[in-house]
Amino acid sequence: xxxxxxxxxxxxxxxxxxxxxxxxxxxxxxxxxxxxxxxxxxxxxxxxxxxxxxxxxxxxxxxxxxxxxxxxxxxxxxxxxxxxxxxxxxxxxxxxxxxxxxxxxxxxxxxxxxxxxxxxxxxxxxxxxxxxxxxxxxxxxxxxxxxxxxxxxxxxxxxxxxxxxxxxxxxxxxxxxxxxxxxxxxxxxxxxxxxxxxxxxxxxxxxxxxxxxxxxxxxxxxxxxxxxxxxxxxxxxxxxxxxxxxxxxxxxxxxxxxxxxxxxxxxxxxxxxxxxxxxxxxxxxxxxxxxxxxxxxxxxxxxx
Amino acid sequence: xxxxxxxxxxxxxxxxxxxxxxxxxxxxxxxxxxxxxxxxxxxxxxxxxxxxxxxxxxxxxxxxxxxxxxxxxxxxxxxxxxxxxxxxxxxxxxxxxxxxxxxxxxxxxxxxxxxxxxxxxxxxxxxxxxxxxxxxxxxxxxxxxxxxxxxxxxxxxxxxxxxxxxxxxxxxxxxxxxxxxxxxxxxxxxxxxxxxxxxxxxxxxxxxxxxxxxxxxxxxxxxxxxxxxxxxxxxxxxxxxxxx
Numbered sequence: 001x002x003x004x005x006x007x008x009x010x011x012x013x014x015x016x017x018x019x020x021x022x023x024x025x026x027x028x029x030x031x032x033x034x035x036x037x038x039x040x041x042x043x044x045x046x047x048x049x050x051x052x053x054x055x056x057x058x059x060x061x062x063x064x065x066x067x068x069x070x071x072x073x074x075x076x077x078x079x080x081x082x083x084x085x086x087x088x089x090x091x092x093x094x095x096x097x098x099x100x101x102x103x104x105x106x107x108x109x110x111x112x113x114x115x116x117x118x119x120x121x122x123x124x125x126x127x128x129x130x131x132x133x134x135x136x137x138x139x140x141x142x143x144x145x146x147x148x149x150x151x152x153x154x155x156x157x158x159x160x161x162x163x164x165x166x167x168x169x170x171x172x173x174x175x176x177x178x179x180x181x182x183x184x185x186x187x188x189x190x191x192x193x194x195x196x197x198x199x200x201x202x203x204x205x206x207x208x209x210x211x212x213x214x215x216x217x218x219x220x221x222x223x224x225x226x227x228x229x230x231x232x233x234x235x236x237x238x239x240x241x242x243x244x245x246x247x248x249x250x251x252x253x254x255x256x257x258x259x260x261x262x263x264x265x266x267x268x269x270x271x272x273x274x275x276x277x278x279x280x281x282x283x284x285x286x287x288x289x290x291x292x293x294x295x296x297x298x299x300x301x302x303x304x
Numbered sequence: 305x306x307x308x309x310x311x312x313x314x315x316x317x318x319x320x321x322x323x324x325x326x327x328x329x330x331x332x333x334x335x336x337x338x339x340x341x342x343x344x345x346x347x348x349x350x351x352x353x354x355x356x357x358x359x360x361x362x363x364x365x366x367x368x369x370x371x372x373x374x375x376x377x378x379x380x381x382x383x384x385x386x387x388x389x390x391x392x393x394x395x396x397x398x399x400x401x402x403x404x405x406x407x408x409x410x411x412x413x414x415x416x417x418x419x420x421x422x423x424x425x426x427x428x429x430x431x432x433x434x435x436x437x438x439x440x441x442x443x444x445x446x447x448x449x450x451x452x453x454x455x456x457x458x459x460x461x462x463x464x465x466x467x468x469x470x471x472x473x474x475x476x477x478x479x480x481x482x483x484x485x486x487x488x489x490x491x492x493x494x495x496x497x498x499x500x501x502x503x504x505x506x507x508x509x510x511x512x513x514x515x516x517x518x519x520x521x522x523x524x525x526x527x528x529x530x531x532x533x534x535x536x537x538x539x540x541x542x543x544x545x546x547x548x
Contacts, residue, residue, distance in 0.1 A: 026517040034515075054529055061512050061520035063334045063361075068512060072519045075530070219330060270513040271325060271335060272376065 003287050004294040005280075007041070009239040009261045010187030011162040012124050014041035014096055017256065017295060018280050021243055021266030022047050022100035022126060022166075023072070027086040028093060034273035039280055041262060042096035045082070047128050049101075050108050050115075052078035062199050062208035067218025067245070068267060069197050071211035074102060079112045083119045096123035098164070106154045113159045125161050127152065129181075130168030130193035142168035142193075145180040152184035164241065167191040167232075169221075174228050175235035182236045190241035190264060191232060192225045217267040219245045226254055233259030233300065247275070249282030259300035305366065309352045309377050316343045317384030318409035319506055319539040322352060323514035324366075327374040332362035337511045337534070339405035339483065340380060341436070352377060355404040355436055381514050382538050385409050385481055385504050391417055392477035396424040396444070397466055397492060399484020403436045405506050406483055410443040421445050425469075427462025427484070431455040463491040474501060482506070482542070490547040503542040509533040 005016035019042040025031060028043045037043065055075025062069050077085065079101070090097045099122045103109040109127065116122050129151055130142035141147045152165050165181045167174060169192035178189055194215025199208040207213075225244020233240050242255030243264040252263045268275045283295075292298050307324070323335035338354035345351075358367050369375075387394065387409070394413050396406040403426060410422050424444040428434045430453045441447045449457030450465045458465045462484070473480060480503035482492055489505050496503055512518040516535035524546040525531050 024517065030515055030517045055519065055522070057524070058522050058530070059510060060522065061334075061510055061518065063332060063510075066330045066333055068334060070512075070518070070520060075519050075522075218333060267512075270518050271333075273378070273513070273515060273517075 002293075003284055004296070005284065007261050007295060007299075009162075009241065010124075010164070012042075012096060012188070014262060016041040016280055016283075017262035018252065018276055018283070019044055019098070019241070019262055019264045020269060020276060021264035022128065024266040024269045027082070028090050028097075029086070031269070031273050035277040038094045039277050040095040042098050042123070043090070043093065044098040044100050044126055044264065045086070045090075046076050047074050047100045047102045048076055048079040048082050048112060049074065049103060050079060050111050052076065052081060057210045059208060059210055060214075062214070064197070064199060064216065064218075065220060067216055067220035069199055069209060069214035069216050070194070071209045071214035073211065079115050083115070087119060087121055091121040097121055098124045098126050100126040100128055100166070101155075102128040106151050109151055110154050110158050113155045117158070117160050122161060124164055124188075125155065125159055126164040126166055126190060127155050128166050128193070130166055130170070142177070143171050145177055148177050149180040149184040152181045152186050156185035162187045164188040164190050166193055166243075168193045169224060169228055169244075170196050175231050178232045178236050182238050186238060188239045188241060189232060189236065190243055192221070192228050192244045195221050195224065217245065219247055219251075221245045222251060226258060229255055229260050230258040230302070246279070247271075249279045249286060252279055252283060253286060253298070256295070256299050258302050261299055305354050305356065305369070307352045307354070307375055307377050309350050309379075311350050313343050313350050313352050313380060314345060316340050316352070316380035318412050319384030319405050319504075320380040320382050321514070321534075321538055322354065322377050322379035323381065323511070324354065325376045326365065327376050332365060334362075334512050335376070335378065335514060336362045336366075337508075337514055339506060339538070340408055341404040342408055342411065352379070355401050357401045357433075357435070378514060382534055383536065385506075385539050387413055387417060387479060389417055390477065391420050391479050393473055393475075393479070394420050394422045395466075395473050395478060395480045396422065396440075397462060397480065397482040397484070398424060398426045398440075399462055399482075399488040400428050400433060401435055402482070402484035402488075402506070403440060404483070406481055407436055407440045407443070409481055410440060414443050424448070425450070425462050425466045427451065427465070427488070429453065461488070461491065463488055463495060466492070467495050470495065474499070478502075480504070486547075489542070489545075493542050493545070493547045496542060504539050505542045505545070506538045507533050507540060507545070508538070
């Protein structure tokens with residue numbers, strides 16, 4: 001049986017619903033020795049800012065129970081260097097290339113979005129309004145409904161590309177933010193970003209991370225992510241991309257069943273750089289076994 | 305620990321590392337980086353050896369493994385040591401299990417750089433912690449031992465011991481290679497500062513991916529800011545690292 005794996009999300013057509021999460025896949029090239037990147041539904045590159053950023057001082061990561069905390073601090077080459085040095089190579093890859101963008105002011109977001117309008121080979125923008133790692137950064141946008149709506153509208157007003165807005169879980173009611181962002185014009189939502197956490201070295205009585213707090217990722221957050229995706233799917237009518245602790249096809253399928261149109265694989269790439277290809281293979285195997293010919297027939301089929 | 309690995313590991317260079325993880329287990333969650341201690345071929349199979357000390361959860365779990373258990377091994381990764389073929393004196397300064405990549409380096413140099421003298425300064429907390437001593441004694445012309453508690457060799461730090469002899473290696477044909485705790489490398493950096501001695505060090509840092517994507521393992525350098533230990537290193541020229 002020939003399986004139909006393609007999904008359409010907010011004007012973007014993907015050959016399958018498996019994407020790589022921003023910040024866990026570099027600029028794609030880092031992984032080219034470990035899998036055929038052409039197999040991926042989409043590659044979401046490391047978050048881009050207007051100017052290059054050095055990020056936080058080390059230590060930046062610490063392992064936790066079934067997960068990890070990171071406080072990389074959005075280190076990146078900047079949007080112009082991305083276009084000049086990274087994008088030409090990525091144009092040779094037959095997967096959707098999605099640029100994740102962030103800023104410290106709405107003007108920054110707007111400028112980055114404008115610069116990417118002219119960049120050939122970028123299929124969509126993912127707007128990070130949720131990164132909890134930078135002291136003056138994204139957290140204020142993503143946790144405040146008015147600001148979240150404002151930044152979404154500002155990017156939508158200037159961008160020619162489909163706009164995905166990535167939501168933070170560090171809020172009281174994620175459906176409230178999701179509705180505001182939808183109303184502000186977002187084409188797609190992706191969730192969740194990392195959950196803010198902390199870890200302490202009891203010998204030295206210091207935080208394990210130089211930044212004190214960091215973003216928790218990995219299987220530890222998957223149940224929380226799944227619950228939030230399910231809630232948001234029921235609260236909005238635009239497509240939702242499920243992210244958070246996906247380690248294998250079983251995890252990815254859970255997100256699709258609750259209604260996510262696609263998934264992003266993040267931390268799992270660190271443990272096994274070829275994991276996304278395995279996930280696609282195992283997803284196809286599941287569909288064959290269940291007699292599901294089109295992945296879209298599986299999405300949102302949760303029975304309660 | 306000896307790991308059966310793919311034939312591609314035969315290309316491993318001294319100073320390169322592997323990322324090791326239990327197959328199908330989330331404890332420990334992240335892969336652990338280890339310098340390659342040796343690579344051997346036997347009966348068409350390739351075996352990668354690592355040397356480790358139990359310091360935390362990951363190494364504790366590794367220490368309970370039994371023969372035949374499955375691990376995922378990614379590598380060889382990173383940049384190895386550079387040794388000019390004209391080198392006459394190769395000086396190794398090892399702290400604890402930091403001897404692993406230096407032992408691999410010594411083995412290679414003994415085979416590939418004819419006429420070079422290989423000298424090792426080896427330090428550890430106590431005589432019991434002098435892992436890998438027999439092997440490196442079999443390769444080097446001289447192994448000078450020091451222990452913090454004085455239970456074997458020179459009592460005190462390996463860098464002090466080396467410091468006494470430093471003038472012997474001030475010529476252009478000498479190269480120094482070191483691996484050990486950061487404090488030891490910092491002392492070595494202080495000793496060699498302002499001297500025209502070529503020295504490379506292998507650094508250790510927590511890593512998530514080992515392939516340059518997670519940006520978790522950065523180290524501060526003097527001229528290039530924060531760079532990745534996994535990709536730009538783990539071997540660095542000692543003078544490029546900001547140990548302040």
